[in-house]
Amino acid sequence: MVKKQAIQWIVNQDTDVLNGIAAGIVFRVLVDILHPVIGFATGSTPVGLYQDLVQNSRANPKLLERWQHVIGFNLDEYVGLPENHPQSYHHYMWENIYQFLPVLPQHIYIPKVTGDLEVNCRTYDDTLANYGRQDLQILGIGKNGHIGFNEPAGNLVLNTHVTPLSEATRRANARFFDTMDEVPMRAITMGMGGILRAKRILLLAFGNEKREALLQAFSGTIGTECPASFLQLHANVTILTDQDMTAIF
Numbered sequence: 001m002v003k004k005q006a007i008q009w010i011v012n013q014d015t016d017v018l019n020g021i022a023a024g025i026v027f028r029v030l031v032d033i034l035h036p037v038i039g040f041a042t043g044s045t046p047v048g049l050y051q052d053l054v055q056n057s058r059a060n061p062k063l064l065e066r067w068q069h070v071i072g073f074n075l076d077e078y079v080g081l082p083e084n085h086p087q088s089y090h091h092y093m094w095e096n097i098y099q100f101l102p103v104l105p106q107h108i109y110i111p112k113v114t115g116d117l118e119v120n121c122r123t124y125d126d127t128l129a130n131y132g133r134q135d136l137q138i139l140g141i142g143k144n145g146h147i148g149f150n151e152p153a154g155n156l157v158l159n160t161h162v163t164p165l166s167e168a169t170r171r172a173n174a175r176f177f178d179t180m181d182e183v184p185m186r187a188i189t190m191g192m193g194g195i196l197r198a199k200r201i202l203l204l205a206f207g208n209e210k211r212e213a214l215l216q217a218f219s220g221t222i223g224t225e226c227p228a229s230f231l232q233l234h235a236n237v238t239i240l241t242d243q244d245m246t247a248i249f
């Protein structure tokens with residue numbers, strides 16, 4: 001375990017070990033906080049963590065019971081896919097985690113992508129603000145340094161907003177769709193403010209293709225071309241990775 005600025009790095013070549021450590025951090029929040037507000041990420045990276053959370057919760061009635069009290073907020077959702085589409089993040093969350101746990105559907109928030117999207121964005125931020133802020137935010141990182149769908153740009157956006165997806169992100173996510181044309185062009189994403197207001201951030205970055213993004217994001221400079229670099233300003237970030245990061249320690 002290495003400390004650089006306020007960032008805690010946990011480096012291990014075995015992603016099962018990293019998922020176990022991450023699950024332990026989530027369980028601590030679940031046990032310590034009466035009504036824990038947890039920010040969830042999607043994508044391929046957190047699938048192992050979610051499996052670990054499900055397995056260990058189902059093996060421990062006291063942990064399982066705690067999920068009734070969880071308030072879940074998702075980082076983002078594609079615009080243009082119905083909730084029941086196999087690639088919607090709504091579907092992903094129920095498929096990978098929520099269906100196995102006694103969460104209360106009325107405590108689960110995923111950006112709504114039908115109706116007036118601007119109103120949906122404001123409602124999302126207001127709802128989160130009513131709960132305070134995330135006790136824990138789980139994050140992945142894009143190869144291009146995005147967090148949520150806050151894509152590299154000249155300016156980043158503070159609040160939840162509708163965003164075009166970059167070509168890089170559409171290409172990266174094309175593996176989940178039959179054709180590139182089916183990859184949505186837009187999404188609703190929590191903004192940089194919503195992410196950075198979380199009390200604690202857990203960033204998972206697995207695989208060699210994430211190494212460059214990590215190096216750029218945590219090398220000590222901050223810029224909108226690498227949204228994850230703003231995490232360096234946060235007081236409580238834990239990064240779990242299987243990549244050798246000695247270049248920046």
Ligand code: PGA
Pocket residue numbers: 042043044045046140141142143146147148
């Ligand atoms: P991935 O996506 O886990 O599918 O690599 C992470 C991200 O884009 O944030």
